[in-house]
Amino acid sequence: MEFFQTLGSLVARLWKERNYNEEDFPEVASRGLSELPPDQYVSFWDVAKWALTCERLPGQADLSAKFGQPPLTVYGGRDFRIEVLFWVQGIPAIHQHSFSGAFHVMHGSSLQSLWEFEPTEQVSMRLALGRVSLKKAELLRKGDSRPIIAGKRLIHSTFHLDRPSLTVVVRTLGEANKQPQYSYLPPTIAYDPFAMVPSVQRRTQLLRMLLVSGKHAEYQEIAHHMLGTEDAYSVFQFLFSTFELIEDEDERHNLLLAARWKHPKLIEALHPALLQDERRNKIVQIRERVSNSDLQFFLALLLNITERTAILNLIEQRYPSRNAVTAIVTWVRELSELGVLGIRFPEPWLLMLQCLLLNRSDREIQKAFSDQYATQYIPNIESGLGELSSGLQDSWLLQPVFQN
Amino acid sequence: MTVTKTVAKSASDPETGTQSCTLDLGLDSIVLLKRQVKFSVKNVVSPSSFRGWLESSPRDGERWLRASAQNGDLYAMEKLGLRLLTGDGLPKSIEEGLGWLKKSVELGNPFAMEKLADYELDEVEAPDSSVEGERSLRTALERGHRLAMVNLGARLITGNGLAPDPEQGEHLLRDAARQGSQIAMIKLGTYLLSGWGLDRNHEEGLRWLRRAGSTNASQLLELGLCLYQKSLTATTRAARGLAKEASILFQEARCQGNPIASLNLAYLLRRGEIADASFPPLDELLSEHLKQNDSFAFVNQALRLARGIQCNTDWKAADAVFGKLQDSGNVLGWWFARSREGDPEGHLVTGWLGRHQLAIDPEGFQVARRMDLARSGGWQVPEWMNDPATARQNS
Numbered sequence: 197m198e199f200f201q202t203l204g205s206l207v208a209r210l211w212k213e214r215n216y217n218e219e220d221f222p223e224v225a226s227r228g229l230s231e232l233p234p235d236q237y238v239s240f241w242d243v244a245k246w247a248l249t250c251e252r253l254p255g256q257a258d259l260s261a262k263f264g265q266p267p268l269t270v271y272g273g274r275d276f277r278i279e280v281l282f283w284v285q286g287i288p289a290i291h292q293h294s295f296s297g298a299f300h301v302m303h304g305s306s307l308q309s310l311w312e313f314e315p316t317e318q319v320s321m322r323l324a325l326g327r328v329s330l331k332k333a334e335l336l337r338k339g340d341s342r343p344i345i346a347g348k349r350l351i352h353s354t355f356h357l358d359r360p361s362l363t364v365v366v367r368t369l370g371e372a373n374k375q376p377q378y379s380y381l382p383p384t385i386a387y388d389p390f391a392m393v394p395s396v397q398r399r400t401q402l403l404r405m406l407l408v409s410g411k412h413a414e415y416q417e418i419a420h421h422m423l424g425t426e427d428a429y430s431v432f433q434f435l436f437s438t439f440e441l442i443e444d445e446d447e448r449h450n451l452l453l454a455a456r457w458k459h460p461k462l463i464e465a466l467h468p469a470l471l472q473d474e475r476r477n478k479i480v481q482i483r484e485r486v487s488n489s490d491l492q493f494f495l496a497l498l499l500n501i502t503e504r505t506a507i508l509n510l511i512e513q514r515y516p517s518r519n520a521v522t523a524i525v526t527w528v529r530e531l532s533e534l535g536v537l538g539i540r541f542p543e544p545w546l547l548m549l550q551c552l553l554l555n556r557s558d559r560e561i562q563k564a565f566s567d568q569y570a571t572q573y574i575p576n577i578e579s580g581l582g583e584l585s586s587g588l589q590d591s592w593l594l595q596p597v598f599q600n
Numbered sequence: 601m602t603v604t605k606t607v608a609k610s611a612s613d614p615e616t617g618t619q620s621c622t623l624d625l626g627l628d629s630i631v632l633l634k635r636q637v638k639f640s641v642k643n644v645v646s647p648s649s650f651r652g653w654l655e656s657s658p659r660d661g662e663r664w665l666r667a668s669a670q671n672g673d674l675y676a677m678e679k680l681g682l683r684l685l686t687g688d689g690l691p692k693s694i695e696e697g698l699g700w701l702k703k704s705v706e707l708g709n710p711f712a713m714e715k716l717a718d719y720e721l722d723e724v725e726a727p728d729s730s731v732e733g734e735r736s737l738r739t740a741l742e743r744g745h746r747l748a749m750v751n752l753g754a755r756l757i758t759g760n761g762l763a764p765d766p767e768q769g770e771h772l773l774r775d776a777a778r779q780g781s782q783i784a785m786i787k788l789g790t791y792l793l794s795g796w797g798l799d800r801n802h803e804e805g806l807r808w809l810r811r812a813g814s815t816n817a818s819q820l821l822e823l824g825l826c827l828y829q830k831s832l833t834a835t836t837r838a839a840r841g842l843a844k845e846a847s848i849l850f851q852e853a854r855c856q857g858n859p860i861a862s863l864n865l866a867y868l869l870r871r872g873e874i875a876d877a878s879f880p881p882l883d884e885l886l887s888e889h890l891k892q893n894d895s896f897a898f899v900n901q902a903l904r905l906a907r908g909i910q911c912n913t914d915w916k917a918a919d920a921v922f923g924k925l926q927d928s929g930n931v932l933g934w935w936f937a938r939s940r941e942g943d944p945e946g947h948l949v950t951g952w953l954g955r956h957q958l959a960i961d962p963e964g965f966q967v968a969r970r971m972d973l974a975r976s977g978g979w980q981v982p983e984w985m986n987d988p989a990t991a992r993q994n995s
């Protein structure tokens with residue numbers, strides 16, 4: 197496509213001037229995207245139509261579409277390429293890169309969260325334990341570009357808010373000294389998703405097969421043995437891949453207990469990460485059932501942002517004329533009414549949510565309830581409201597809006 | 601016992617009805633927000649006849665278990681020990697079984713600690729066995745084994761194997777329930793519901809059961825059935841005692857208007873799995889179902905006549921009742937499964953179905969062979985029951 201040929205040539209020339217030094221490539225790519233911003237030259241439809249009708253596509257990378265839905269290679273240069281990534285519902289994991297460059301939001305918008313990882317134990321090249329924490333979150337709009345720094349200096353997740361969203365990525369082909377390309381499971385785990393050991397991968401699939409087939413007794417029989425005898429990375433993979441398929445809380449507890457004997461530190465770190473991952477997947481499922489863009493945005497916030505202040509700021513950024521607290525209460529009500537949460541939020545819960553978001557004291561909350569329900573008797577008002585308040589704050593869905 | 605699922609009219613959660621002037625804060629449901637996966641009675645169901653390593657080839661399975669145990673796999677030690685101790689799939693050897701179980705305990709396996717405790721509390725009659733058992737349970741608990749907490753709590757409440765200490769037992773059960781243990785919620789619910797070991801608190805009992813996923817009469821029935829089925833495949837006495845918890849759930853479901861619950865209660869009463877003092881007589885529990893020609897009711901009536909439960913033993917009358925059976929499919933399904941578990945009643949009913957030509961024996965056994973198996977299990981089956989019933993008898 198002509199535009200990308202022009203962009204590619206510009207980047208190629210700029211990089212040659214820097215002697216193809218990978219360290220300089222984020223700056224080179226950013227400059228290319230700033231001089232020739234793709235959103236101003238081509239549209240989503242231009243790219244899709246060209247790719248579907250041109251006589252010959254450039255050589256395509258990532259044919260199995262692991263990153264992008266799909267990824268489309270539009271230019272191949274010396275040691276770099278340009279890709280257009282289409283996203284329809286993709287929720288990229290929190291990850292770092294083994295390549296560098298820059299990306300540009302060409303169509304739609306995105307929520308980028310930036311994270312940091314402080315390792316406490318490197319279990320192996322494939323697995324590390326530590327603390328994964330949110331550094332910053334920002335809304336990216338059409339036309340925004342950001343550099344991609346290889347390695348741990350850029351750990352991020354870019355959550356695409358519109359369907360489709362398109363990002364143009366100008367990137368090196370890969371930098372061997374920046375491997376492995378970790379993915380992160382907040383709050384505690386870093387792992388290499390690309391370096392699966394074949395036997396571990398196959399066994400993981402077999403364990404999933406047992407659970408999906410309802411063979412829980414068989415799974416238990418074999419899982420205890422494996423968790424008590426296998427290495428930490430295998431145990432991580434087995435639990436990471438199967439935990440969500442087990443619904444019985446006691447069975448889950450027993451599995452972790454069985455693994456803890458040999459891998460106490462891993463299990464201590466993994467348990468919260470498994471719960472967070474499950475929460476994430478559940479919100480993703482809810483999001484897939486919701487078409488309203490405001491609700492999709494709210495769910496994206498709950499999915500990606502772990503802190504209340506950041507959530508409120510992002511809502512204000514996107515909806516400058518709306519009150520963020522009122523917006524949250526409204527969205528929770530709408531999600532509840534859609535029946536996608538698995539539980540209906542009655543009005544007293546919504547009132548409590550509003551009070552908590554407004555940082556009301558216990559006394560103020562009591563007054564709010566007494567005013568709102570003046571004609572109704574509230575039995576054991578103090579303990580009842582206390583239970584309601586802690587129930588909401590502990591809820592898997594709304595956790596982040598109460599985290600400071 | 602019947603597995604037929606009938607949705608009770610009370611399925612729309614009758615308990616939550618509150619006075620119009622009282623504000624319902626929805627506290628029963630708020631707990632559901634904490635869990636990412638909703639509790640379901642299905643979660644409790646894990647009765648399985650799966651034989652683990654001994655499933656398809658006992659010899660290979662035993663070899664594998666022994667090799668793994670000898671190589672230091674503490675979970676293989678536990679499984680091997682338990683199988684030898686109970687004679688489950690392997691020739692019973694208490695000494696060797698205890699040896700493996702204790703070795704696994706020494707290595708720090710909390711599951712083995714609980715199993716050893718169950719053995720000491722339920723099977724050993726030495727004076728210090730209950731002290732040892734309690735110590736093992738507490739060590740398992742210290743190692744983070746939540747089900748050991750439930751086990752200890754339930755024993756302290758019911759006095760099963762331990763001197764009762766309901767206060768401490770309740771504390772343990774509540775703690776485990778708060779940590780998310782569904783079985784702790786169910787036990788707490790049933791104890792409070794019935795006043796078994798704890799002060800009766802019907803409302804709170806129901807609340808715990810709702811939290812465990814059982815929100816209406818048909819789910820109470822289903823949950824009771826799950827617990828009972830679990831007790832059938834259990835190897836420890838404590839787990840086999842789940843029948844009593846099941847009966848409490850059946851009784852509650854019955855009070856809430858589920859008709860099948862009374863049939864299930866009749867089944868447990870007839871088999872002596874629960875004491876009959878606190879339940880209605882069998883005549884009352886069965887009468888409506890007999891009028892409606894319910895197959896399970898006929899079988900239960902026939903079996904009680906054959907055994908003389910709350911009536912005189914009368915095999916002729918029992919056989920006549922059995923001959924009225926119309927739909928034998930579910931009956932065969934339930935009792936044949938019992939025969940596979942070694943329950944002589946299962947053999948009797950399977951043979952009885954054959955005698956009346958109501959079903960073909962799934963294993964191809966002759967009626968006489970089934971009857972012999974029932975006799976060797978304690979049923980005084982008359983010789984004439986070996987013969988096929990005549991057409992007149994059937995009619």
